[in-house]
Structure formats: C-alpha cells, structure tokens
Ligand SMILES: O=C(O)CCC(=O)C(=O)O
C-alpha cells in the first residue's frame with residue numbers, strides 16, 4: 380500500500396508533511412519555472428557530470444545516473460564504497476546555497492548533484508546516514524526539470540505504509556530530523572519517461588578524525 384504525502388492545497392511557503400517520527404517539509408515553488416529553466420541549462424553546461432561505478436559482489440556496476448559532488452575543500456564524503464572529493468563551488472551553486480541558507484536558517488558546506496537523464500535513471504533505496512553527515516542530518520533537496528516520484532519507507536516497521544511524493548520543477552524538499560534515522564528513500568525507475576531531471580541535495584559534512 381502506498382500513500383501520497385501531499386495534501387490537495389499546498390501553500391507556497393511550504394507544507395509540513397506528516398511522516399511519523401520525522402520532519403519533512405515541501406516547498407512546491409521554491410524557484411519559479413523560468414528561473415529553473417535557466418538554472419537547469421547552466422548546470423547541464425557547467426557541471427563536470429560523471430557516471431561513477433560501484434562494486435556489487437565484486438562486479439562493477441555503473442551508477443544509474445550522472446553525478447557531481449561540490450563543496451568546501453574539507454567536505455570529503457563516501458557512500459557505497461565511493462569516495463567523493465569535492466569540486467569547487469560554481470557561482471550558481473554558491474548562489475543557490477545562499478538562498479537555501481537564508482530561507483531555512485541552516486548551514487550547508489556541500490552539495491551532491493544528480494542528473495536523471497530519463498525514466499531509466501534512478502536511485503535505489505537508501506538513507507543518507509553516513510557518519511560524516513552527523514547523527515541526525517538535515518538535507519535540502521532541490522529539483523529542476525521533469526517531476527519524479529520520491530518514495531519513503533520506514534527502516535524497521537515494514538507494516539507502516541510506503542509514502543510517496545512527486546518532486547516537481549523548482550520544488551524544495553527539506554528532509555529534517557528523523558528522516559534519515561528512521562526512513563529509507565528512493566527515486567524509482569519510471570519506464571517510458573523521457574524528460575530530464577536534476578536534483579541537488581545540500582548537506583553539512585563534518586570533518587572526520
Ligand atoms: O533525486 C532525489 O530526489 C534524491 C537523491 C538522493 O536521495 C541522494 O542523492 O541521496
């Protein structure tokens with residue numbers, strides 16, 4: 380069973396979504412569609428997109444999307460055995476970071492960019508719970524381009540229904556306290572979908588000893 384998290388009437392200043400034990404806030408129009416078209420164009424042109432390879436059972440498997448990791452020089456980050464060394468902030472990424480920090484009153488020192496070229500690109504069930512993100516990270520997730528479904532399921536309560544939300548162009552999803560601790564999330568493949576989507580997750584990476 381799957382439930383939509385979105386109420387019919389979503390105010391422009393964001394809506395608190397009811398996820399038991401976790402804080403999730405959705406801003407459907409953080410940026411206008413016109414600005415998004417410009418930002419998407421700049422990001423596709425300026426970011427050094429790459430397709431990384433993960434190892435599963437000793438076999439190399441290409442990540443089903445393109446990625447790029449940017450941040451302050453010390454913000455090294457690893458997931459699924461992949462070590463990401465930060466690239467410099469571009470002027471646009473810095474501007475977006477400033478917008479998010481002033482609106483949300485949070486600090487971010489890094490951003491993971493994902494490019495889902497079409498419905499065959501995806502991200503598998505996971506939570507962003509790496510030690511360098513701290514015990515209960517807050518992650519700001521911005522989307523540009525075609526809307527994609529974002530699913531959440533509880534890590535230890537399989538009887539709790541799955542939740543899903545469409546992340547539209549210009550939307551911001553703030554994954555607050557409890558989300559990474561208690562839930563897994565994914566962007567499933569959607570066959571037949573031809574449009575492209577960029578997603579930027581702004582994070583705060585702590586220096587590890
Ligand atoms: O594309 C998205 O909305 C989510 C991406 C994500 O979960 C991640 O990069 O960790």
Ligand SMILES: [Mn+2]
Nearest residue numbers: 505506507564
């Ligand atoms: Mn994630």
